[in-house]
Amino acid sequence: MKIKKFIFLFLIPCIILGHKINIFATVEGNKIYTQSYASDGGKIKGGTIEVYDKAGNKILTGITDSLGEFSFNIPKKDDLKIVVIGGMGHRAETIISAQDLPEIDNPKLEKTQFKPKKESVQSPVITNVEIDTIVIKRLIEDAFDRKFHSVIKLIAEQKKERVRFTDIIGGIGYIFGIIGIFAYFMGKKKNV
């Protein structure tokens, strides 16, 4: 019976019970990667991702995978608001500003990558060099994106906001302080 219940719990698509969820988004090449997690570090599986532009129009939606990740091609160069909805009243958002986004490349570039060398035998040398620079730049960027993806993920992992001990103690201090002030004024009234 107990096992059944446990399996059932595994089947519920997105249970997020930390009281807070977070989303971390990074731009890599032409893509935006997002990671969503709960305040206790748990990944948000099956959460809904919604992307809005500056005007507030919903551009795209998606579902996070089993690692709480979701990535999408940059739809347009604009301030993008990325919202994750975890159900049961949980929601978080982050904004990627337009200046952090690259110019959207034309997709044709990809297809012509290695062709120019042979085709441009008759064409002037300068064009050949120009195209080569674009291709090389593109290749380097791709390689960097691949190499740095893991590094960026690591940074995202470390940026996770967790509850700090000092905040807990501070909070208790605040409670006693505030109630102490109340008590002070109540006591004063009583004595008068």
Add this chain to the structure above:
Amino acid sequence: MHIAEGVLSAPVLIGGATVAIAGTAIGLKKIEYQDMPKIAVLSSAFFVASLIHIPVGPTSAHLILNGLCGIILGWASFPALLLGLFLQAVLFQFGGLTALGVNTATMATSAVFCFLFFKGLLKSPNKLLNFAGGFLSGFAGVFIAGLLVALSLSLSGEVFIPVAKMIVIVHIPVMIIEGILTGFVILFLHRVKPELLGFFHQ
């Protein structure tokens, strides 16, 4: 249990805030000078309890302790939980500041409910009944708060039954643990400090 910023619609937020203000006003009126330390201790306990996670399947749920606050503080649960929730929102970003009213309303209303319905059991000389009163408070505190959260979510667009079911199911372990915990706390207080349970002068 904490509802985040931007989930609820404005009427629900305003409704929750109204309930919270009314409850807090009643609570503040009923507080006597000698109740202050008790309120401080339970407000702190509530503040910290949300950080204690209980693993449930793939994720975890956290303690709430609103039933315990309710049965000991009565109507003073409203100001106590409001203070705790405010600090949780400011320091840990648990629940949005705009949703503070709704969060207070859901958790403190169920706390007061526990107080009104189960306080009779605590007065009994029978230890078993005392424990039962504590258990029911801890259990119902979470259960009713869950239903109220589901209600406020459903008023903002979600469908009530599935949301309520999901919240209640994932909180079953929390309800049981809080029930047992509150039961033992009540037994312990009866033995060593019965005057703490003396919020019955209202």
